[in-house]
Amino acid sequence: MAQNSPRVNIELDGAKAFKMTTADRVDAGYIYKWVFDSGEELTADLTVPNPENPDSKIKVVAVLDKQQFWEGGRTDTKFIRGRISEDNRSMLKTTMLSQKGSAEQKISLKIYRYNTKGKVYYEYLGYEDAPVVFAQNEERDVEAKACDDVRQPPNHSFVVAFTPKGDAPEHEFRSAEGPLKNVIVPWGGVGA
Secondary structure, rough: OOOOOOOOOEOOHHHHHHHOOOOOOOEEEEEEEEEEEEOOOOOOOOOEEEEOOOEEEEEEEEEEOOEEEOOOOOOOOOOEEEEOOOOOOHHHHHHHHHHHOOOOOEEEEEEEEEEOOOOOOEEEEOOOOOOEEEEEEEEEEEOOOOOOOOOOOOEEEEEEEEOOOOOOOOOOEEEEEEOOOEEEEEEEEOOO
């Protein structure tokens, strides 16, 4: 593990993230953009509450679900689990199976946590403005059967493990322990 790098190990409840309101205090995460080296891109077709203003809605590619894990080092693998739409499930399954180990993908995501003192959501982890370039590991799966705890919209679970692409530049993403307590953390850029 990289010295002074935050370890990410957070459990998210995707079912609650689909339905959260201002009265909820659930951690939530979303993937906003996901592009493959072929130029194919998953569509932001899931409508969910905006954690920064739960009375409004946003469109996302995926809702993060279950354990999100990253040891914190520049070359450490990130494990991302989530839920995607029926349409995106087919494309993700096909595209993931055809990806080679060094195939480039770009992803933008944010994870929000609730601060009980300030009674606001804050960005716990994010790299939305500058998508991260990575290579996909062998650990990957997309469920054929739709999740039964949220039926509308129909959604499917997935898991993907990523490592930073060796020849990609270093990426910086935000990590926070609370509102206005951001830390910029490097990932990748080792073989560039």
